[in-house]
Amino acid sequence: MATEHQRTADGDTDDDASPPLGVSIAAAAVAAGVLLPVLWLFRTGLSVGLTESLALLTRPTTLQVFVNSAVLVVLSTAACVLIGVPLAYLTVRTDIPFRRFWTVMVSLPLVIPSYVGAFAFVSAFGPQGGFQRLLAPLGVAKIPEIYGLQGSVLILTLYTYPYVYITARASLKSMDTTLIDAARTLEHDRWETFRRVTLPQIRPAVAAGALLSGLYVLADFGTPSIMRYDVFTRVIFVEFGSFGRDTAILLSLQLVAVTVFILWLEARVRGEERTTAGGRSRATVSLGRWRYLAMGFAALIAGLALVVPVAILLSWVGTGSASVNQSLAFQWSYVSNSVLVAAAAAAVAVVAGLPVAYLSARYDGILPATFERISYVGYAVPGVVLGLALVYFGSQYATPIYQTLYLLVFAYVIRFLPQSVGSLRASFLSVDPSLPEAARTLGQTSAGAFRHVTLPLVAPGLFGGAALVFLTTMKELPATLLLRPSGFTTLVTHIWTAYESGYFGQAAIPALVLLFVSGLSMLVILRQEGYDVK
Amino acid sequence: MDGASGTSGGPSRRRFLEAAAAAGIIGVAGCNTPGSDGTATETSTATPAAESSEQIGSGRSPFGDRTVSGVSMSEMPDLSGELTLYSGRGEALVGELISYIEDLYPDLTVRPLYNNAAELVSQLETEGQNSPGDVFYSVNAGALGALENRGRTQSLPQDVLEFVPQNFRADSGAWIGTSGRARSVPYNTDVLSASDVPTDIMSFPDESAFEDGFGWAPTYSSFQAFITAMRLLEGESATREWLTGMQELGASQYGDEFQVARAVADGEISAGLTNHYYIQRVLARRGLSAPVRTAFTQNDAGAIFNVAGACVLDTAADTTLAANFVRHLLSAEAQDYFARTTFEYPLVPAVEPIGRLPTIDELNPPEEIDLSQLSDLEATIDLLRETGVL
Numbered sequence: 060m061a062t063e064h065q066r067t068a069d070g071d072t073d074d075d076a077s078p079p080l081g082v083s084i085a086a087a088a089v090a091a092g093v094l095l096p097v098l099w100l101f102r103t104g105l106s107v108g109l110t111e112s113l114a115l116l117t118r119p120t121t122l123q124v125f126v127n128s129a130v131l132v133v134l135s136t137a138a139c140v141l142i143g144v145p146l147a148y149l150t151v152r153t154d155i156p157f158r159r160f161w162t163v164m165v166s167l168p169l170v171i172p173s174y175v176g177a178f179a180f181v182s183a184f185g186p187q188g189g190f191q192r193l194l195a196p197l198g199v200a201k202i203p204e205i206y207g208l209q210g211s212v213l214i215l216t217l218y219t220y221p222y223v224y225i226t227a228r229a230s231l232k233s234m235d236t237t238l239i240d241a242a243r244t245l246e247h248d249r250w251e252t253f254r255r256v257t258l259p260q261i262r263p264a265v266a267a268g269a270l271l272s273g274l275y276v277l278a279d280f281g282t283p284s285i286m287r288y289d290v291f292t293r294v295i296f297v298e299f300g301s302f303g304r305d306t307a308i309l310l311s312l313q314l315v316a317v318t319v320f321i322l323w324l325e326a327r328v329r330g331e332e333r334t335t336a337g338g339r340s341r342a343t344v345s346l347g348r349w350r351y352l353a354m355g356f357a358a359l360i361a362g363l364a365l366v367v368p369v370a371i372l373l374s375w376v377g378t379g380s381a382s383v384n385q386s387l388a389f390q391w392s393y394v395s396n397s398v399l400v401a402a403a404a405a406a407v408a409v410v411a412g413l414p415v416a417y418l419s420a421r422y423d424g425i426l427p428a429t430f431e432r433i434s435y436v437g438y439a440v441p442g443v444v445l446g447l448a449l450v451y452f453g454s455q456y457a458t459p460i461y462q463t464l465y466l467l468v469f470a471y472v473i474r475f476l477p478q479s480v481g482s483l484r485a486s487f488l489s490v491d492p493s494l495p496e497a498a499r500t501l502g503q504t505s506a507g508a509f510r511h512v513t514l515p516l517v518a519p520g521l522f523g524g525a526a527l528v529f530l531t532t533m534k535e536l537p538a539t540l541l542l543r544p545s546g547f548t549t550l551v552t553h554i555w556t557a558y559e560s561g562y563f564g565q566a567a568i569p570a571l572v573l574l575f576v577s578g579l580s581m582l583v584i585l586r587q588e589g590y591d592v593k
Numbered sequence: 594m595d596g597a598s599g600t601s602g603g604p605s606r607r608r609f610l611e612a613a614a615a616a617g618i619i620g621v622a623g624c625n626t627p628g629s630d631g632t633a634t635e636t637s638t639a640t641p642a643a644e645s646s647e648q649i650g651s652g653r654s655p656f657g658d659r660t661v662s663g664v665s666m667s668e669m670p671d672l673s674g675e676l677t678l679y680s681g682r683g684e685a686l687v688g689e690l691i692s693y694i695e696d697l698y699p700d701l702t703v704r705p706l707y708n709n710a711a712e713l714v715s716q717l718e719t720e721g722q723n724s725p726g727d728v729f730y731s732v733n734a735g736a737l738g739a740l741e742n743r744g745r746t747q748s749l750p751q752d753v754l755e756f757v758p759q760n761f762r763a764d765s766g767a768w769i770g771t772s773g774r775a776r777s778v779p780y781n782t783d784v785l786s787a788s789d790v791p792t793d794i795m796s797f798p799d800e801s802a803f804e805d806g807f808g809w810a811p812t813y814s815s816f817q818a819f820i821t822a823m824r825l826l827e828g829e830s831a832t833r834e835w836l837t838g839m840q841e842l843g844a845s846q847y848g849d850e851f852q853v854a855r856a857v858a859d860g861e862i863s864a865g866l867t868n869h870y871y872i873q874r875v876l877a878r879r880g881l882s883a884p885v886r887t888a889f890t891q892n893d894a895g896a897i898f899n900v901a902g903a904c905v906l907d908t909a910a911d912t913t914l915a916a917n918f919v920r921h922l923l924s925a926e927a928q929d930y931f932a933r934t935t936f937e938y939p940l941v942p943a944v945e946p947i948g949r950l951p952t953i954d955e956l957n958p959p960e961e962i963d964l965s966q967l968s969d970l971e972a973t974i975d976l977l978r979e980t981g982v983l
Contacts, residue, residue, distance in 0.1 A: 120981070285848045287847075297983050298974075299711055300812060300814060301817065304714075304715040304719070447716065454723040462725065537712075541712065543706075556683060559685070560683040561851050561874055562685055565685070
């Protein structure tokens, strides 16, 4: 089996015993860039003092909050996998109708800020909400409670499953389908083939996506607050609100600790993950009559995640606040601002992610693994905390770029780097090392072999990673608010401005534009994959 | 009219006036058209009495159809230079006023940074002496007090401070209130009548009408200021009892007070605790038929009157410019703007509030409370945590 890659005795899989120096230095530099702001968090958090720290950490509610957070993360992540993987399979390997359309649609929930989603769902499905009022004449007196754990899981799943979807999709695209043909000739049925051939191959990618979803859920502020579910971030939020910056930072270090634990756990359970891709065939599974059911599934998910918030926002457009205030007038520059910073962040995050992902996928040892794990640290702290860390570095050591787009893009890269690293790494893992080796024997330099053989093979992962960073940057709010230049308005800061002042109708137009522009950008990104989405 | 406030009639100004007038007619920004939303009272339309009063500095409001008294911007020192404004008040609410001031003076550039007030305090704290900030504009006295406690403010000139009564500014002169917000009790008129709402906040836990139908927003700054006031007025143990009692009544938590006001109007709950203007905003959106009205408690923590305000930061590059900018927020035009756009109480006594509201003198806030005491949130947060409210 090609999935069984032989490890040499010293644990190295490449012919070079040690990683190339240039790549290592680049990866180390990226890791240092991520760690720098986090060091300030440690310094500030630890300045709180031992007595107060201990009192905070041993508060009776701490355990409850910890359990709540853990339950939320586990349930949401599991649900993300259960939705993301089938959708990826359907849109890559089957003949689902309008495949490209659904590929874009089911990726788009990523750009909806989860607090907007949560707010819309409460308005629609809350007690006395629009949905309840709609059903009341039909004799439905009570719909299931939206607040609490179930609501939080619902919202966070709907808006974070695309992490699993996009990484799993990239992996499925670069998968060697001849294996599936082989399994089918061995008289495995479809499910058996999926379980025994496809699943092991896409497992690293699904794990990477699930990790991104889980950590996002852990660090999300808005949803649990609107859903009235008490988690870590809510405690941090309270602390910031009462001017306890240092205590808030100390509490976010708890989040970092939990993240480190999750990362360790994930590394332990992901096990043997080297898979290889060779020739690709474009054979797809014919679903027959089931294709419409498959489409229904995609439509249901995208519909819930996209239509509910948009419909709720639109329902407020007509409520009389149409010409409120000049500050709320929509300007097209918001679109170009959003696209500009998101594209810059995506490009930089992919370039910075390459050495880290390559090293950790191709070389064993402490350093490559450490660099890769470090790249997740910035993702684990809430955006406002990371934003403050960069406020510190910007104002103290980099005044010329403070409150400029350069520092803002840097912040995005630190926040979202693991999205490109995770996606790239899964792709590198699926490249058979014998292919670049073959190129070397044909006279290519190692850089040449990388460019002409490895890079085209990891292209889906590369653009998948770029898409993830792009879409999440499109919706990033807390760090943007802290680091943007004066007068720099993006679609999301504009949505926030309207939302925060209660002008919900005014949030509808930019939200629709955000969806439309992100959808278009997704198409452009998908085209770059080098072959048709079909 | 003497047109005292009708100073620079440049094109940008005119465009602005038209926009402001349009907003007023639609009745969202300013609810001065009783037909559209019904929240206006006779104080909001230009009354003959107001028009005949020939006070110095009175003139037509640039933001809507009424006459306002007070000191016009045209009588204030000109502003010139560059000013970095850290604004904890939303751009949707104050952006128009800021650009109005900027448009008045060709040599003035305002660089506003909008964010949540508490986060701006964290940002200023993190930037330290390298902060580019000149003026901080806050939604509440708490954030201003927090900055004062961190030594990040500069005293305002006496003639600026004197614009508002003494209880609406820091004794030290470190900050000044620019508009006011009263604590209030929104109640659903389908379920309760005005007389069902007790006038004593401390008796709320005994009120069976509130059972399983009461909402509050414990993470919201104004709620925490209210609990702080209760701690100071009634003592720690009475406050703890009150919090426990309200929980036993089944009080539901909301993310912020606008959500509470909306939930009351929706009938999701029958009453709650919010700042007064949230109810006005719901009414402005939904019209007078929305079953929500405002009740006030008397002379207790439930009746505290907080302010939005501004201070000059210690890092201000041009202190005079910064102080004069704050002065402009106290002009007749700005005070009228607050009443009209945000449904707040003007703090300059010459300017009347707009909406279905009692005047500032008819409110009964507790006299023993000083606004700067409300920034002492630490013990409040501890108490809220101990009782499991947070």
